[in-house]
Amino acid sequence: MDNFIDALGEMCPIPILRAEKELGKLKKGEKLVLETDHSCSIQSVINHFEDKYNYPCKYIEVEEGIWQITIEKV
Amino acid sequence: MKIPSPMQQKREAIAPFILLLIIAPLLISMFYQFRHRYLYAACGILFGYVLQRHKLCFTAGLRDIFLLKSFTLTRAILLLLGLSTIAFALITEVSSKEFNMLVHPFGVNTLLGGLLFGIGMVVAGGCATGVLVRVGEGYQMQIFAFIGLLLGSLVGAYHYSLWVQENVKLVVNLQEYMGTLNALLVQMVIILALYFLCLYLEKGKRIFSLQQLKKQFSGNKAKNQYFKGAIYLSIINALFLYILLSPISITTGLTYFTGGIYEKLGGTVEGITFFDTGESLLLSPSIIFVFSIILGSFISSYTHREFRFRKVRSIKYIYMGMLGGFLMGYSARIAMGCNFGGFVNAVASMSLHGWVLGLSLLVGTFIGSKLLLKLIM
Numbered sequence: 001m002d003n004f005i006d007a008l009g010e011m012c013p014i015p016i017l018r019a020e021k022e023l024g025k026l027k028k029g030e031k032l033v034l035e036t037d038h039s040c041s042i043q044s045v046i047n048h049f050e051d052k053y054n055y056p057c058k059y060i061e062v063e064e065g066i067w068q069i070t071i072e073k074v
Numbered sequence: 075m076k077i078p079s080p081m082q083q084k085r086e087a088i089a090p091f092i093l094l095l096i097i098a099p100l101l102i103s104m105f106y107q108f109r110h111r112y113l114y115a116a117c118g119i120l121f122g123y124v125l126q127r128h129k130l131c132f133t134a135g136l137r138d139i140f141l142l143k144s145f146t147l148t149r150a151i152l153l154l155l156g157l158s159t160i161a162f163a164l165i166t167e168v169s170s171k172e173f174n175m176l177v178h179p180f181g182v183n184t185l186l187g188g189l190l191f192g193i194g195m196v197v198a199g200g201c202a203t204g205v206l207v208r209v210g211e212g213y214q215m216q217i218f219a220f221i222g223l224l225l226g227s228l229v230g231a232y233h234y235s236l237w238v239q240e241n242v243k244l245v246v247n248l249q250e251y252m253g254t255l256n257a258l259l260v261q262m263v264i265i266l267a268l269y270f271l272c273l274y275l276e277k278g279k280r281i282f283s284l285q286q287l288k289k290q291f292s293g294n295k296a297k298n299q300y301f302k303g304a305i306y307l308s309i310i311n312a313l314f315l316y317i318l319l320s321p322i323s324i325t326t327g328l329t330y331f332t333g334g335i336y337e338k339l340g341g342t343v344e345g346i347t348f349f350d351t352g353e354s355l356l357l358s359p360s361i362i363f364v365f366s367i368i369l370g371s372f373i374s375s376y377t378h379r380e381f382r383f384r385k386v387r388s389i390k391y392i393y394m395g396m397l398g399g400f401l402m403g404y405s406a407r408i409a410m411g412c413n414f415g416g417f418v419n420a421v422a423s424m425s426l427h428g429w430v431l432g433l434s435l436l437v438g439t440f441i442g443s444k445l446l447l448k449l450i451m
Contacts, residue, residue: 009387011199013141039380040129065382
């Protein structure tokens with residue numbers, strides 16, 4: 001089971017900060033799923049982790065206005 | 075991935091037609107002397123639409139320098155600043171019309187205002203403009219920030235003369251001071267230098283290789299969204315100035331709105347310099363503009379399946395929204411503008427007070443970022 005962060009209702013930029021903290025604890029090859037309802041998050045989270053860490057990211061829409069972003073630590 | 079229902083697909087297909095309906099009269103009005111209130115609504119809707127669609131956020135542009143060491147949005151905002159400066163200079167030079175540019179005096183009020191505004195926008199999770207966009211997307215926190223913003227602007231308007239009339243007299247209009255071309259050159263050199271400084275801080279020495287630089291501007295689709303947004307926003311900014319003869323400002327409309335409501339409730343705004351406009355406050359077209367931003371953001375988020383009512387995770391966010399909003403409303407009045415009317419469009423108007431406000435905003439954002447981590451982490 002992938003590690004999961006529920007960031008619904010969080011203000012910006014808490015989802016990224018929490019994900020960064022959590023990813024620090026994970027081993028290489030493990031994945032983190034971040035669930036967020038913040039519309040800016042998809043762009044900002046993916047930018048942040050793909051650019052700064054080279055972690056591949058992808059996202060799915062769970063419900064209208066809610067997304068799950070999967071970040072893989074490599 | 076959830077497959078969108080036919081109804082949802084229909085919604086997405088509708089968006090371009092709505093935009094076309096809004097843009098057409100704007101384009102027509104460029105060629106005729108025609109300044110109807112509708113144009114304020116049209117510009118506001120486009121403005122909100124672009125900000126929501128492209129996730130352009132002024133708060134993140136400054137805040138994430140400190141919290142995430144990210145400079146991408148900062149560069150997008152510098153692009154907006156540069157393009158607007160060029161556009162404003164061209165428009166005011168070429169057109170024979172009389173423009174009402176955002177040139178204001180500066181002093182301690184500007185420094186303190188920028189400081190408080192910077193703190194406020196980080197705590198509220200969005201600047202004045204950002205709060206309007208978030209309200210259109212259904213964020214509960216920013217609905218409260220919006221209320222705080224309105225209240226703060228009313229108190230700020232009452233203190234306006236206290237701060238501004240007595241002590242502040244220094245007006246520097248770079249355009250008059252050194253001529254349009256020189257002022258334009260100086261500003262562009264500063265903006266470009268800041269742009270490359272951000273690029274360097276983000277990428278390190280890689281930026282000196284042409285290949286890497288090319289890669290930077292082609293690859294990342296999500297990143298390019300910000301820059302596209304900045305370009306569209308500059309176009310709207312220029313169009314607004316050209317048609318409606320003064321640059322976009324945000325908090326002026328919000329303050330007139332609160333003043334007008336306060337008057338309707340039996341309060342008196344007589345003798346308050348800021349409200350001394352000679353006409354009914356609630357009829358000011360700047361109010362139409364700001365509320366249209368909310369509508370534009372709603373249209374964008376609803377048609378792209380992003381709208382939902384977003385309840386706060388903790389009650390704390392409601393207080394933070396209110397407090398941050400109040401700080402912004404108050405400080406935007408004493409500094410004579412928010413980050414859009416007081417910084418971006420003031421710089422584009424070539425007024426020195428814009429640069430002063432920008433600097434103190436940066437310091438305020440730094441303090442706000444430290445405060446935010448204390449408050450919620």
